[in-house]
Amino acid sequence: MKALVGVLLLLLAGASSSPALELGEAPPLPQHRMAVAGGGESSVAEVIGDRGTLVLFLCVHCPWVQKWSDRIAEIAQVAEQSGIGVLGVNSNDPGRVKQDGVEGMLRQIEQHRFQFPYAVDLGSQLARAYGAQRTPEAYLFDASKKLVYRGTIDDNAYSAGSVRQRFLLDAVRAVAAGETPDPQQTKALGCTMKMYDD
Amino acid sequence: MYRGTYARGLALALLLIGGCTAPGDKPWIRYDAIEKETLSLSAVSGPQLRRQIDEAEAEVVLLNVWATWCVTCREEFPDLLRIRKEFGPRGVAVIFVSGDFASERPAVLAMLRELGVSFPTYIKEGADMAFIDALEPEWSGALPASFVFARGGRLLDWWEGARTYEGFAGPLEEALALREGAR
Numbered sequence: 001m002k003a004l005v006g007v008l009l010l011l012l013a014g015a016s017s018s019p020a021l022e023l024g025e026a027p028p029l030p031q032h033r034m035a036v037a038g039g040g041e042s043s044v045a046e047v048i049g050d051r052g053t054l055v056l057f058l059c060v061h062c063p064w065v066q067k068w069s070d071r072i073a074e075i076a077q078v079a080e081q082s083g084i085g086v087l088g089v090n091s092n093d094p095g096r097v098k099q100d101g102v103e104g105m106l107r108q109i110e111q112h113r114f115q116f117p118y119a120v121d122l123g124s125q126l127a128r129a130y131g132a133q134r135t136p137e138a139y140l141f142d143a144s145k146k147l148v149y150r151g152t153i154d155d156n157a158y159s160a161g162s163v164r165q166r167f168l169l170d171a172v173r174a175v176a177a178g179e180t181p182d183p184q185q186t187k188a189l190g191c192t193m194k195m196y197d198d
Numbered sequence: 199m200y201r202g203t204y205a206r207g208l209a210l211a212l213l214l215i216g217g218c219t220a221p222g223d224k225p226w227i228r229y230d231a232i233e234k235e236t237l238s239l240s241a242v243s244g245p246q247l248r249r250q251i252d253e254a255e256a257e258v259v260l261l262n263v264w265a266t267w268c269v270t271c272r273e274e275f276p277d278l279l280r281i282r283k284e285f286g287p288r289g290v291a292v293i294f295v296s297g298d299f300a301s302e303r304p305a306v307l308a309m310l311r312e313l314g315v316s317f318p319t320y321i322k323e324g325a326d327m328a329f330i331d332a333l334e335p336e337w338s339g340a341l342p343a344s345f346v347f348a349r350g351g352r353l354l355d356w357w358e359g360a361r362t363y364e365g366f367a368g369p370l371e372e373a374l375a376l377r378e379g380a381r
Contacts, residue, residue, distance in 0.1 A: 061267075063299075097269065133358060134338050134339055134358075137338075152326075152339075155325060155327070157299075158299045158300075186327060187326065187327050187330045187331075187337075187338060187339045188327065189265075189297045189326045189329070189330070190339050190340055190341070191268065191340065192268075192341060192342070192358055192359050194270075
């Protein structure tokens, strides 16, 4: 019996995280409309670009997001100038982290000069559909709407001057050129999403 | 007394920085040994940490990665300290690794003192990807994150997000039972 429990434990090891969107998959819930901080509504379908689409899961309170925000704004600008549509999404429940409310988002937009629509994912529906677990996390789709990059911004959140690998910027440039990014998946420490309860 | 504590702390720090144990040394993860130590914060990379877990003398290792700014990390900390106190004598080593930026070192130490920590702890150094992959490649990097290792370094369970005392105790009881069953 104990051996059986052991086998089950081994099989279950690592099964506690929800599945993330796989490379090659299309953006889920493309028509899901969300309120945009500052007014209006948007959806992934509305921002799809000729060359691709970049969905960024962000929030306000997370130090990693704060450290990367200027670089995120710059990369988003490069993406949009290259024909890649950009949508920022905040899936955190401000009832859990007050800073992550719309007022905080508006300050973030102004401070870091976000030029892309920054949407409020009420109910964390989009985050759940993507299997997104932390902030910041980028999902980059190519022109045929296939996920070709999932992961972090670069290899040094703390210091822009010390970055060696510009993962997301390189991926954006590759997609804009019709190429497959390399690497296609990256990771970094970040904040657990503070999602709305089911 | 002070000199002895300092020497032990320094030895532990050097052990981690070196990433290896001298022949005959006791691995650093041992409840009864570290209980006599005072608070410290040593830099550790993922591969160094992994090597120490693999060589640990504890029956089970519970590793918690946290950060000062992380509200849910702070919320689960008292339960983790209770877990350490209650499961330590049963052979469970509870290891805390801060994921804060190196510049936040003073804030990390201040918070550990505030939380009542009086034993060696660690702060991540090196590339995030290498740190994550050394522990569990499926881990997204989200904090807090906890990992349960069997003796020898086999990963039995892990999860992202905060838990309560019961949420930690359950997997540890299972890990200890697994150890008993193997004897």
